[in-house]
Amino acid sequence: MAFNGWRRILVSRLTITILIILLLFLLGEIIFPGFMSLAHVMSILRLSVFLGIVALGQTLVVLSGNEGIDISVGSVVSLGVVVSAYILGGENFNIPQALVLVPLMGFAIGLANGAGVSYLGIPPLVMTFAMGNVIEGLSLIITKGFPTGQAPSLLEVIGSGRLFGLVPYLVLLWVFFSVITVIVLRKSKWGNILYGVGTNSLAAELSGVVVRRFRMYIYAICGATSALAGLLLLSYTGTPYLNLGAPYVMPSIVAVAIGGTSLAGGKGNYSGTAIGCVALTTLNSILVAIQATEAIRQIVYGSLLLALIAVSERRGG
Amino acid sequence: MLKINRYFKEIYSSTAFPGIIIFLMLIAINAVIQPGFFTYYSFKLNLLSFTPLILVSIAQALVMLVGALDLSIGASISLLTVFMASVMGDSPLSIALALILALGAALAMSLFNGFFISYLKLPPFLVTYASSAIWFGIALYIMPTPGGYIPKPFYKFYRSDFLGIIPIPVLILIGVGVIYFILSRLKVYKHMYAVGGKEEAAWASGIKIHATRIKAFLWSGVFIALAAICLVSQTATGDARCGLSYTLDSVAAAVIGGVSFSGGKGSLAGAAVGGVILGLLINILYFANVTSFYQTFMKGIIVIGALVVGSVTRMKEQTIS
Numbered sequence: 001m002a003f004n005g006w007r008r009i010l011v012s013r014l015t016i017t018i019l020i021i022l023l024l025f026l027l028g029e030i031i032f033p034g035f036m037s038l039a040h041v042m043s044i045l046r047l048s049v050f051l052g053i054v055a056l057g058q059t060l061v062v063l064s065g066n067e068g069i070d071i072s073v074g075s076v077v078s079l080g081v082v083v084s085a086y087i088l089g090g091e092n093f094n095i096p097q098a099l100v101l102v103p104l105m106g107f108a109i110g111l112a113n114g115a116g117v118s119y120l121g122i123p124p125l126v127m128t129f130a131m132g133n134v135i136e137g138l139s140l141i142i143t144k145g146f147p148t149g150q151a152p153s154l155l156e157v158i159g160s161g162r163l164f165g166l167v168p169y170l171v172l173l174w175v176f177f178s179v180i181t182v183i184v185l186r187k188s189k190w191g192n193i194l195y196g197v198g199t200n201s202l203a204a205e206l207s208g209v210v211v212r213r214f215r216m217y218i219y220a221i222c223g224a225t226s227a228l229a230g231l232l233l234l235s236y237t238g239t240p241y242l243n244l245g246a247p248y249v250m251p252s253i254v255a256v257a258i259g260g261t262s263l264a265g266g267k268g269n270y271s272g273t274a275i276g277c278v279a280l281t282t283l284n285s286i287l288v289a290i291q292a293t294e295a296i297r298q299i300v301y302g303s304l305l306l307a308l309i310a311v312s313e314r315r316g317g
Numbered sequence: 318m319l320k321i322n323r324y325f326k327e328i329y330s331s332t333a334f335p336g337i338i339i340f341l342m343l344i345a346i347n348a349v350i351q352p353g354f355f356t357y358y359s360f361k362l363n364l365l366s367f368t369p370l371i372l373v374s375i376a377q378a379l380v381m382l383v384g385a386l387d388l389s390i391g392a393s394i395s396l397l398t399v400f401m402a403s404v405m406g407d408s409p410l411s412i413a414l415a416l417i418l419a420l421g422a423a424l425a426m427s428l429f430n431g432f433f434i435s436y437l438k439l440p441p442f443l444v445t446y447a448s449s450a451i452w453f454g455i456a457l458y459i460m461p462t463p464g465g466y467i468p469k470p471f472y473k474f475y476r477s478d479f480l481g482i483i484p485i486p487v488l489i490l491i492g493v494g495v496i497y498f499i500l501s502r503l504k505v506y507k508h509m510y511a512v513g514g515k516e517e518a519a520w521a522s523g524i525k526i527h528a529t530r531i532k533a534f535l536w537s538g539v540f541i542a543l544a545a546i547c548l549v550s551q552t553a554t555g556d557a558r559c560g561l562s563y564t565l566d567s568v569a570a571a572v573i574g575g576v577s578f579s580g581g582k583g584s585l586a587g588a589a590v591g592g593v594i595l596g597l598l599i600n601i602l603y604f605a606n607v608t609s610f611y612q613t614f615m616k617g618i619i620v621i622g623a624l625v626v627g628s629v630t631r632m633k634e635q636t637i638s
Contacts, residue, residue, distance in 0.1 A: 067440060071446075116625065116628075120625055121578070122624050123442060123578050125443075126565070126578075127621075127624070129565055130620045130624060131617075131621065133565065133613065133616065133620065134617030135617075136613055137614025138614055140613055141614055144610055145610065250450060263440070293458070293461065294454075295457035296458070297454070298450045298451070298453050299450070299451055299454035299458070300454075302447045302448065302450030302451035302454060303447075306433070306444065306448065306451070309440070309443050309444065309447065310437055
């Protein structure tokens with residue numbers, strides 16, 4: 001009994017992923033001495049936060065089933081960055097306004113995604129792909145190619161400050177979000193419904209859930225978290241740039257797959273995704289450090305996703 | 318009177334109805350904003366830019382018929398232009414070699430996607446989304462910036478006229494018509510509809526599901542190669558990004574043309590017409606002097622609009638039948 005318990009922990013996805021992270025750090029340390037220093041580990045964790053928040057929404061969308069996926073997240077993050085900067089204009093008293101308006105904007109975009117997917121039956125990947133282009137265009141229209149505004153001092157403290165000079169505030173924020181998400185998914189009635197919708201939408205419908213509307217709101221939440229990630233990203237960069245979100249799309253999906261959430265929906269949790277985000281950010285740091293080009297990164301992420309779905313998504317038969 | 322009524326009803330309830338109306342409206346709008354729309358010159362210019370889109374739409378429709386989807390289509394076209402632009406030189410031999418390489422690579426990529434989707438039974442969306450990143454990465458690795466060499470006689474040929482009057486793209490499209498004619502007489506074509514429509518029933522009647530899916534992907538590869546050859550003739554350069562927009566465009570065109578996401582419905586001809594419709598729509602953006610900042614946005618809205626119209630039509634059809 002005890003042996004079986006240990007065995008399950010040892011071969012569990014989470015353990016394997018954590019082992020992979022350790023291996024990646026060792027590899028990094030071999031190539032670049034100092035890679036494993038506490039300060040560098042902390043900065044990798046901080047970089048994981050943005051991917052982590054994006055992947056939070058992505059996890060919910062994937063869990064909701066029906067081949068759920070959102071690849072408009074990148075454009076929404078980008079829009080979040082430029083709109084946050086525009087609203088904030090470097091003034092602290094604009095922060096509450098930005099905290100309300102930016103996620104609300106993402107929510108509205110997600111709602112449109114969800115409506116197309118749920119009510120019109122457009123495949124999620126196609127719908128969110130198309131929406132991503134529209135939002136990218138929206139960023140261009142708003143900024144005319146040159147984003148203006150900047151993060152105010154208070155936000156910059158959150159973005160680059162560290163508790164006791166060690167743990168970045170952003171990481172603490174992420175841990176807080178993660179714990180809430182995991183608990184809500186596992187313990188709340190809402191979490192139960194989400195798993196139900198993802199596993200067997202017909203059964204969920206029969207038990208009184210309006211599946212279409214529920215799924216639509218899941219996309220809306222994903223839009224809101226992505227926009228929030230944009231706001232946080234601005235707190236880190238200080239000044240806005242265009243297309244800051246694009247590099248998060250593919251990793252957010254890969255992170256979900258690494259974390260053991262079935263891309264068919266209904267199975268998994270955010271804890272796995274979060275660990276997956278750290279693993280991918282570590283991998284990305286190594287790739288950046290060895291000066292791998294965009295081309296190499298695309299090939300690596302594409303192959304990784306293909307391998308992951310080949311291992312875990314076989315429909316059987 | 319009653320007969321006429323029924324006649325109108327039949328037209329109205331057909332899946333092609335919104336397509337036809339939109340098509341006529343687009344012709345009208347284009348005729349107004351595009352100077353000399355009905356002239357020979359203008360016709361040829363439009364044809365040059367529509368031909369790759371029409372071919373990609375047919376390629377996309379082929380895999381959609383068997384219930385799959387190819388989101389790597391744009392990246393594979395980019396990669397093919399990169400291949401051709403790196404291999405081509407001035408000698409006819411190198412040009413022939415480049416064309417053979419393009420066709421071979423297109424078939425290999427389609428086989429790759431088809432294998433993962435059909436034999437490993439993986440979801441087509443995810444597989445082709447992943448392979449899209451791989452193709453794009455390889456293209457970017459070979460050509461970080463657009464370049465390569467396309468010999469002048471080669472790209473001049475695409476713009477030239479057969480017998481001094483028939484534009485080459487017309488000949489290409491006639492050739493496509495011939496391929497379509499042959500394909501539609503083959504057994505595999507009927508099997509594709511069967512597999513896309515009701516997989517279990519197709520299986521029960523002895524159709525080889527996997528082989529049919531793979532064949533659909535391979536036929537799609539032929540059209541992808543043709544599209545890439547036309548595109549590289551049009552742009553005269555290899556570019557890792559030049560094909561990317563074709564991914565969504567082809568899906569939208571196929572959907573406007575009546576091809577359904579669940580497979581088994583629609584036709585390649587419909588997808589081709591969908592391609593023309595989308596081309597005319599995008600034309601409006603250029604000729605209506607839309608500021609460049611608005612173009613990405615407007616183009617996205619057009620594609621979403623096309624998806625929505627196509628989906629609503631499909632729903633209407635479902636409620637009728």
